[in-house]
Each structure stands twice: as C-alpha cells, then as structure tokens.
Amino acid sequence: MTPFDLDRIGHGLPFAAALPALRDALATRGTAVVQAPPGTGKTTLAPPAVASADGIAGRVVVTQPRRVAARSAARRLAALTGTGVGTLAGYSVRGDSSVGRDTLVEFVTPGVLVRRLIADPDLPGTAAVVLDEVHERDVESDLALALLCELRQLRDDLPVVAMSATVEAGRFARLLGGAGTEASAPVIDIPAVLHPLEIRYRPPLAPRLDSRGVTDGFLDHVATVAADEVTASGSDTLVFLPGVREIDRVVRSLTARLGGRAEVLPLHGGLDAAEQDRAVSGSGRGDPTPGRGAAGPRPRVVVSTDLAESSLTVPGVRVVVDACLSREPRRDAARDMTGLVTVSASRDSCVQRSGRAARLGPGIAVRCLSEDEFSRVPAHRTPAIATSDLTAFALDVACWGAPRGEGLALPDPPPSGEIRRAQSVLQSLGALDALGRATDRGRDLARVPADPRHARALLDGAPVVGRAMAAEVVSLLTSGRRSPAGDLVADLRALRGGRAADHRTWEREARRLERVVRSGGGPGGMPIEDAVGLIVALAHPDRVARRRGGQYTFASGTGAVLPPGSALTGHEWLAVAEVARASGRAAGEAGAVIRAAAPVDREGAERAAAGLLDDDEAATFSGGALTGRRIRRLGAIELSVTPVRPGPAAAVSAVAAAVRSDGLSALGPDDEALRLWRRLALAHRELGPPWPEVSAEALADRLAEWLGPEVDALTRGGKLAGRGVGPALRRLLPWPEATRFDELVPDRLQVPSSSSYRVDYPEPGSDAAPVLAVKLQECFGWTTSPRICDGRVPVTVHLLSPAGRPLAVTRDLEFFWREAYPGVRAEMRGRYPRHPWPEDPMGAEPTRRTNRRH
Known part of the structure; x- marks a missing residue:
C-alpha cells in the first residue's frame, strides 16, 4: 500500500492523465520516456507515481539538473503529502541533504547519482530512477543516462524513466531502450495545455551584447519593458536574464521604477533556500484573474535565470519578459580556458519560457529582440559535452571502466580533442595510467565531490596547510561565486568574517570537504596569503604565472593581464583560478584577463607545479661558434639561465636548427663546398639512392653523421671554418659508389681545345640543367654535346664570344654549327678580326689562341 495519494497530488495537473500509460510502460518494459512541457506537473506527479507502481519496493531517486530545483521539488512533494522534508520526500545535493530511513522519493542532482553509481554500480537500496529535464543536456545528466543504460543490462529489475520538455524524446527512448529501433523505450507524450498566448517583440535600440557581455543599455531596456508590462497588466511577471x-x-x-506597486524578487542558484522559496512561493496553482489592480495584492516580479525555464515553476505568472539570452559553457583550447559565455538562447528555450505565461489563462510573452533576429537564433541548445571542460567526465568514465566514454550510450560523443586534453591533465595528476585507466590515486580523487583538480588541491594541500584551511580554500574555488575584486585572499577573509552574503553556504561546504580528508592533515599555521596561493596553485599548476613586463606568463605557455586597478598588481608570482577571454586595450596582447587569483611565492609555485619543473640545456649556433645555456623552467616560465659549454646533443641540435632555418649557408661554406653540395644534389636528383639527399632538412637530420667531428670541436670552444664544410660533406658519399662520383658528376669537363672548365650545377631543389661556359673557338669540331651521369643528363653549353659574352646556348652542338653558326660568324668576324671564324667550324682546329698573322 503506497502512502502517496496520487489523486490529491495530481489534482488539476495535466500529467495525471498519463498515469495509466506510465504504469503500463513500467509493468511491461521497465522503462519509459516522458515528454511533457514545463508546468504539466511531471516533476511533481511522476516520482510518487513510479514509487506507487506495482513491483517497486524501495526508494525512487529523481535527478534535477540544479540543487535549487532538487530542494524545491522535495519541498513541493512534501507539502502536497502533508509531511516534512526528509520523511516521504527528501533531497541530497552537494553539501546539503535531508533524507530519512522512510524516504521513498529522493531528489538529487545528476552529479550525486553519478558519484553513487561509480562508488557502487548496483545502486543498492534504489528501486527506480527518474531522470528529469534530460533535455537540458548538461554533462553529468548525459553521463547518468549512459551509466544507467549500461546498468540496466545487468540489473533489468531497475526501472528507469527519462523526462524531457522538448521534442527529442525519440533519441532518449532509443538510448534507454537499447540497441535497435524496435527496442526503444515507450514514449509518453503529454501535450501542452496552454491558454491563448500573445507574443510581442520589443527590440532594443542598443546592442544586447558587446565584448564584455550583456550591455548596461540592454539591461535598462529589459527593465523598462518589464515595468511597462507590470504597470499595464497588474499581473505576476517572470523576467528571464542570463x-x-x-x-x-x-x-x-x-x-526603483515600480516603487511599492510591485514586489520584485531575484531567483538564481546563488540564493539561500529561504530566498529561493520566497521567489517560487505563491497562491498554490495561481490566481487566474489578471489585472488585480491597486485594491488587490501587489503583483510579483520574479527576475530569474533559466532556472524558471523548466526546472522550477513560479506560480501565478501571466506575463513573461525574455531577454532571450543564455549562459553556456565554452572552451578556449588555445588558452586552455573554460568558462560561461553569454549567447542568444535557442528557440526551443525561448518557447519554453514563453509558455510559462499561458498556464493559468491568456498570457503575454515579450521577447526583447526583433522577430527577424529571433528567427536566426539556433533551434536547439548546444549539448554541454560539446563545449565543456571534460576533465571530471574523463575521470568518471575511467573509474566506470570505459576510458574516453567508449561504448557508453551517450546522447552525443565527447569531442576527441577535448578528451585527449582531459586525459593528459589526469595523467599529470597521477589519476590515469598510460592506457587511460583509473589508478588508485584517480579513484581517491573521484571520491571527492569536486573537480579532480580541486580534489588534488584538497588532498595534497591538507598535509601542508592543514585540513581546515585546505577545505576553506577549495570550498571558495568550487563555490562558483564571482570574485568581486579578483583577490582570492580578500574573498576568503570576507567569507571567514561573515561579510559575504554566501558565507553560510561556503562554510557548510568547507566543513563537508574537511571531513572528506580522512587523514594526513597537517597542523596548519601557514599564513593565509601563502596558504591560499599554494592551494590554488595545486589546483591549477598550469596557471601558475610570473610577471613579465605588463602581463603574466602562465606555466602552460599562455598569458593574461590583470584588470586595471587590481589589488594584485605588483606581485611577481600569481596562482590563477579563473581567466577569461577579453578584447580591447585592457586585455593587452594576451587577449585574456585574470578574473581570480592569489599571490604565491616562487617556492610555493615550484612545489605545486613540481611536475612541470625541467632543466633544459640549450645551445645557439651563429657565426661559426656555439653558445650554451642551462635553463631551469617551470613549464613555459624561465626561472634561471646559466651560461654553460654545450654538450654534444645540445650542440648537434643547435647546428641542425641553424641548418634547417638557413640551409648550408648557416655553416659559412667556401666556394668548393658549395660546388660539391650542388653536385651531390644533382646526383641524388638524377640517380636517386644511394646518392644522398642534401636539402636543408635532410642535412639537419643527418648532421651528426657528416659533421660530427666538427661539432665535437665546437663543444670544446672551436669555430667552424668554411673550408672544412666541403670535406665534411664528402662523408655523405656512399661507398663503394663514391669512387665514381667525379666521373658521374664531374667538377670540370674537358673541351676540344684540351682545356677544362668547371661545370656550373644548379641549386638543390631546382630542375635546371648543369651549364658549361666556354669560348666558341675552343669547341670547333665538337659535334656531340656533353652528357654526364652515365649519359643521362645533357649539359647545356654556353658558347662565349672572345670577350666572354654569351653568343649562343645549346644542348645540340651539331645543330648549332649547321644552322646558327653562319649568322654568328657574319656578325662577329668583323667585331673580333683577330680570332678565327672559319667557314667550316666542324672541320676547324679548336684553339684558345688568336690568328697567327695577328
């Protein structure tokens, strides 16, 4: 016999009509997907209905995407059953829990469920799971769905219901049902029960967004629109902002605008429970009579984040004013930053928001943009798994036994590049092995209800600064609060002194984290300035930063600047917790601004980022000599530079780098070396292996092989002379083929006059032919053009005048003598009468001399 009176709980709720279909789905398939718009009562009625279904004996766990929604849903169900929170209905969220031995419906966040699944995949004591608001597509919600899909293959007695407010129910049904369309889970579709809804568009004159986020001008516009609507209608109004x-x-x-004519209330996750309750409380299911006027109760204006889009219901609302903006995670891989970015909300989100105005009667929804602009916004929200930091996700799936999430029934796969980066971070923490499997250290980190980097800071920092201090700093880092001035030390002092509005929430989380550290906590006593910097550095060793001029260089290699007037200005070292992309003069060349940080000294930086410490010997080759330095680095940050005599490896690397950059000219070769280099290049071009390639890249790759003795001399303080480059290049000649090198690619060629002249070989990489330049008179009788490389390569002959100027260029001497020479003879014999110009050049005697009679 169930203690839930479903008729009473479901009175007036559209979802009540779906209870028979839900019972049938659970009885026949053990699973279902509920598609129902916000406000139909699915969150209120489905969990007790599941708990009341035949065969369900135990606790029903229900996920809500936010802590405030989980607490609110538990309070709502408890009120409808006439019991207190923690009896029939309770909740468990990070840092807060209210459940009892007799609790039958427990509302939790997806993160809490994932932690339980990883700790014990059988979920002992859990009789069914309801995944609410799966359409919101946060990473932990997607992962919880995937893990439950796998768990159901082993535990088919565990009913699972997924509930969505959008039209993507089919996708979740296929995943939850198993492989193949025929195995899809039953879909229970609850149509929206809406009264007439008037949609208006009130675009602002000023831009909604600029480089810093939402503009003040646009916020003033939203306030004006909301004030106008409240004044005109006198109705409860819901305003959506990011x-x-x-x-x-x-x-x-x-x-200020409405004075005492309306009660204006904020609603967001940073408020305490009492303030949240005040915003979502109302006259039960609302007063359907609009325009209550001055004599009636004051209208309520609730200004909310997207909490009120689907997770929470604000009763009595008849007017919605929507800024049509949303805050979504975005990842900047180049700067290794992840943060929330304000973007245009998707159309399906805006439609859900508008529907909040027409649940009780005719409603009005005002969108603060133009209708044309609304038509161009994305149709659906971007899944968080595609844009978020996946470090925690990568650790969770590794602990589950599915590295990288492979094989899991995820609605969308994680981006491969981000998964590789996340695994690299976890391996640097010792949380994963080389194959991506979770280590004992990784499982210890996974047991801490925090991001793995914060978990590392807590566990490794407690022995140094004390458990209480480590927990307080990590609680500050995990709170999600925006640092007012970016100075985390000042923030911690304000929280300790009770001067911050969220100090009670912070204190509860700090004490909870302190209990997580089972042993090993140090005695404490470290000054707060040093302790905060060390814990932040332990959490983000890649963001340890050192000042260089006007900006800070991170150990990761990126950079950022402090905002103007920052209290942290002047510190040489910072441990940075939050950095954001920015533009304009304030962001400097780095394009990023430090939003939250704490001072840290060099000792603390090196201690926290010890895995990034490296002693690197570097050498530079220039002007024929080597200079060496030993550089101690913390990641990309240079700590010290000491002149040293380079070792062989550093020397080879330096000379090779110079050759790659500037080619053979980096070595200062003489003319003989350059000729040999070109001959070797032609041999490789025409004959191929084993004749060596002598491009800059190839020479650098084999540098130790052919320039080894000369590099050894450089390490002893010697210099490389240009005349030594040629003999070194000859070490590249293959043996025994080298004995024919001068024959195949001769340095000089003999001409008919018995003189010999150098062949001009082309630059390496060119497809030009070798050239022989010789005076025309020395070639009389030469009818066969010269060829090299065993006759494969013709040599282009430049026939010169007695003054050394080109008269003809040919690869066919016989053709030249027969066809072109008569014209050359007619033109040149008068200009150079002392030199022979015979009528029959092919029969004449070649000569270097002038005519005897002269």
Missing part, C-alpha cells in the same frame, strides 16, 4: 550580475541590476532598476 546571470546573477544582470539579475541584480534589473532588480534594482525595477524596484
């Missing part, structure tokens, strides 16, 4: 800063500004503006 974040806390925007909510605070609009709440202040509306309070």
Whole structure:
C-alpha cells in the first residue's frame, strides 16, 4: 500500500492523465520516456507515481539538473503529502541533504547519482530512477543516462524513466531502450495545455551584447519593458536574464521604477533556500484573474535565470519578459580556458519560457529582440559535452571502466580533442595510467565531490596547510561565486568574517570537504596569503604565472593581464583560478584577463607545479661558434639561465636548427663546398639512392653523421671554418659508389681545345640543367654535346664570344654549327678580326689562341 495519494497530488495537473500509460510502460518494459512541457506537473506527479507502481519496493531517486530545483521539488512533494522534508520526500545535493530511513522519493542532482553509481554500480537500496529535464543536456545528466543504460543490462529489475520538455524524446527512448529501433523505450507524450498566448517583440535600440557581455543599455531596456508590462497588466511577471550580475541590476532598476506597486524578487542558484522559496512561493496553482489592480495584492516580479525555464515553476505568472539570452559553457583550447559565455538562447528555450505565461489563462510573452533576429537564433541548445571542460567526465568514465566514454550510450560523443586534453591533465595528476585507466590515486580523487583538480588541491594541500584551511580554500574555488575584486585572499577573509552574503553556504561546504580528508592533515599555521596561493596553485599548476613586463606568463605557455586597478598588481608570482577571454586595450596582447587569483611565492609555485619543473640545456649556433645555456623552467616560465659549454646533443641540435632555418649557408661554406653540395644534389636528383639527399632538412637530420667531428670541436670552444664544410660533406658519399662520383658528376669537363672548365650545377631543389661556359673557338669540331651521369643528363653549353659574352646556348652542338653558326660568324668576324671564324667550324682546329698573322 503506497502512502502517496496520487489523486490529491495530481489534482488539476495535466500529467495525471498519463498515469495509466506510465504504469503500463513500467509493468511491461521497465522503462519509459516522458515528454511533457514545463508546468504539466511531471516533476511533481511522476516520482510518487513510479514509487506507487506495482513491483517497486524501495526508494525512487529523481535527478534535477540544479540543487535549487532538487530542494524545491522535495519541498513541493512534501507539502502536497502533508509531511516534512526528509520523511516521504527528501533531497541530497552537494553539501546539503535531508533524507530519512522512510524516504521513498529522493531528489538529487545528476552529479550525486553519478558519484553513487561509480562508488557502487548496483545502486543498492534504489528501486527506480527518474531522470528529469534530460533535455537540458548538461554533462553529468548525459553521463547518468549512459551509466544507467549500461546498468540496466545487468540489473533489468531497475526501472528507469527519462523526462524531457522538448521534442527529442525519440533519441532518449532509443538510448534507454537499447540497441535497435524496435527496442526503444515507450514514449509518453503529454501535450501542452496552454491558454491563448500573445507574443510581442520589443527590440532594443542598443546592442544586447558587446565584448564584455550583456550591455548596461540592454539591461535598462529589459527593465523598462518589464515595468511597462507590470504597470499595464497588474499581473505576476517572470523576467528571464542570463546571470546573477544582470539579475541584480534589473532588480534594482525595477524596484526603483515600480516603487511599492510591485514586489520584485531575484531567483538564481546563488540564493539561500529561504530566498529561493520566497521567489517560487505563491497562491498554490495561481490566481487566474489578471489585472488585480491597486485594491488587490501587489503583483510579483520574479527576475530569474533559466532556472524558471523548466526546472522550477513560479506560480501565478501571466506575463513573461525574455531577454532571450543564455549562459553556456565554452572552451578556449588555445588558452586552455573554460568558462560561461553569454549567447542568444535557442528557440526551443525561448518557447519554453514563453509558455510559462499561458498556464493559468491568456498570457503575454515579450521577447526583447526583433522577430527577424529571433528567427536566426539556433533551434536547439548546444549539448554541454560539446563545449565543456571534460576533465571530471574523463575521470568518471575511467573509474566506470570505459576510458574516453567508449561504448557508453551517450546522447552525443565527447569531442576527441577535448578528451585527449582531459586525459593528459589526469595523467599529470597521477589519476590515469598510460592506457587511460583509473589508478588508485584517480579513484581517491573521484571520491571527492569536486573537480579532480580541486580534489588534488584538497588532498595534497591538507598535509601542508592543514585540513581546515585546505577545505576553506577549495570550498571558495568550487563555490562558483564571482570574485568581486579578483583577490582570492580578500574573498576568503570576507567569507571567514561573515561579510559575504554566501558565507553560510561556503562554510557548510568547507566543513563537508574537511571531513572528506580522512587523514594526513597537517597542523596548519601557514599564513593565509601563502596558504591560499599554494592551494590554488595545486589546483591549477598550469596557471601558475610570473610577471613579465605588463602581463603574466602562465606555466602552460599562455598569458593574461590583470584588470586595471587590481589589488594584485605588483606581485611577481600569481596562482590563477579563473581567466577569461577579453578584447580591447585592457586585455593587452594576451587577449585574456585574470578574473581570480592569489599571490604565491616562487617556492610555493615550484612545489605545486613540481611536475612541470625541467632543466633544459640549450645551445645557439651563429657565426661559426656555439653558445650554451642551462635553463631551469617551470613549464613555459624561465626561472634561471646559466651560461654553460654545450654538450654534444645540445650542440648537434643547435647546428641542425641553424641548418634547417638557413640551409648550408648557416655553416659559412667556401666556394668548393658549395660546388660539391650542388653536385651531390644533382646526383641524388638524377640517380636517386644511394646518392644522398642534401636539402636543408635532410642535412639537419643527418648532421651528426657528416659533421660530427666538427661539432665535437665546437663543444670544446672551436669555430667552424668554411673550408672544412666541403670535406665534411664528402662523408655523405656512399661507398663503394663514391669512387665514381667525379666521373658521374664531374667538377670540370674537358673541351676540344684540351682545356677544362668547371661545370656550373644548379641549386638543390631546382630542375635546371648543369651549364658549361666556354669560348666558341675552343669547341670547333665538337659535334656531340656533353652528357654526364652515365649519359643521362645533357649539359647545356654556353658558347662565349672572345670577350666572354654569351653568343649562343645549346644542348645540340651539331645543330648549332649547321644552322646558327653562319649568322654568328657574319656578325662577329668583323667585331673580333683577330680570332678565327672559319667557314667550316666542324672541320676547324679548336684553339684558345688568336690568328697567327695577328
């Protein structure tokens, strides 16, 4: 006998009509996908209905994407059953839990469920799971679905229900049902029950967004629109904005504009439970009568994040004012930054928001953009797995036994590049082995309910700064709060002194984290300035930063600047917790601004980022000599530079780098070396192996082989002379083929006058022919053009005048003498009468001399 009175709980809720279909699906398939718009009562009625189904004996766990939604849903169900929270209905979220031995419906966040699954995949004591708001597509919600799909293959007695507010139910049904369309889970579709809804568009004159985020001009516009609507209608109004800063500004503006004519309330995840309850409380299921007027109760204006889009219901709303903006995670791989970015909300999100106005009667939804602009926004929200930092996800799937998430029924696969980066981070923490499997250290980190980097800071920092201090700093880092001035030491002091609004929430989380550290906590006593910097550095060793001029260089190699007027200005070392992309003069050349950091000294930086410490010997080759340095680095940060005599490996690397950059000319070769280099290049071009390639890249790759003795001399302080390059190049000649090198690619060729002249070989990489330049008179009788490389390569002959100027260029001497020479003879014999110009050049005697009679 179930203790839930479903008729009473479901009275007036559209979802009540779906209960028979839900019972049938659970009885026949053990699973179902519920598609129902916000406000139909699925979150209120489905969990107790599942708990009341035949065969369900135990606790039903229900996920909500946010802590505030989990607490609110538990309070709502408890109120409808006439019990207190923690009896029939309870909740468990990070840092807060209210459940009892008799709790039958427990609302949790997806992260809590994932932790339980990894700790014990059988989920003992859990009789069924309901995944609510799966359409929101946060990473932990996707992962919880995938793990449950796999668990159901082993435990088919575990009913699983997924609930979505969008039209993607078919996708979740296929995943939950198993492989193949025929195995899809039953879909229970609850149509929206809406009254007439009027959609209006009120575009602003100023831009909605600029490089810094939401513009103040646009926020003033939203406040104006909301004030106009409240004044005209007198109805409860729900205003959607992307974040806390925007909510605070609009709440202040509306309070001033409306005076005492309306109650203006904020709603976001950073508020305490009492403030959240105040925003979502109302007259039960609302007053359907709009325009209550001055004599009736004051209208309520709730200014909310997308919490009220589907996770929470604000009762009594008849007007929605939507900024049509959303805050989504985005990853900057180049700067290794992940943060929330304000973007246009998707159309399906805006439609859900608008529907909140028409649940009780005719409603009005005002979108603060143009209708044309609305038509161009994305149709669906971007899945968080495609844009988020996946370090925690990568550790979770490794602990589950599915490295990289391979084989899991995820709605969308994780990006391969981000998974590789996340695995690299985890391997640097010792959390994964070379194959991507979780280590004992990784499982210890996974047991801490925090990002793996924060878990590392907690576990490794406690023995140094004390458990309490480590927990306090990590609680600060995990809180998600925006640092007012970017100075984390000042933030911690404000929280300790109770001067921050969220100090109670921070304190509860700190004490919980302190209990997580089972043993090994140090005595503490470290000054707060040093302790905060060390813990932040332990969490983000790649963001240890050193000042260089006007900006800070991170150990990761990226850079950022402090905002103007920062209290951290002047510190040489910082441990950075948060950095954001930015543009304009304030962001400097780095294009990024440090949003939250703490000072750290060099000792603390090296201690936290010990895995990035490296002693690197570097050498530079220039002007025929080597200079060496030993560089101690913390990642990309140079700590010290000491002159040293380079070792052989560093010397080879330096000379090779110079050759790659500037070619053979980097070695200062003389003319003989350059001729030999060109001859070797032609031999390789025409004959191929074993004749060596002598491009800059090839010479650098084999540098130790052919220039080894000369490099050894450089390490002893010697210099490389240009005349030594040629003999060194000859070491590349293959044996025994080298004995024919001068025959195949001769340095000089003999001409009919018995003189010999150098062949001009082309530059390596060119397809030009070798050239022989010789005076025309020395070639009389030469009818066969010269060829080299065993006759494969014709030599181009440049026939010169007595003054050494070109008269003809040919590869066919016989043709030249027969066809072209008569014209040359007619033109030249008068100009050079002392030199022979016979009528029959092929029968004449070649000569270097002038005519005897002269």
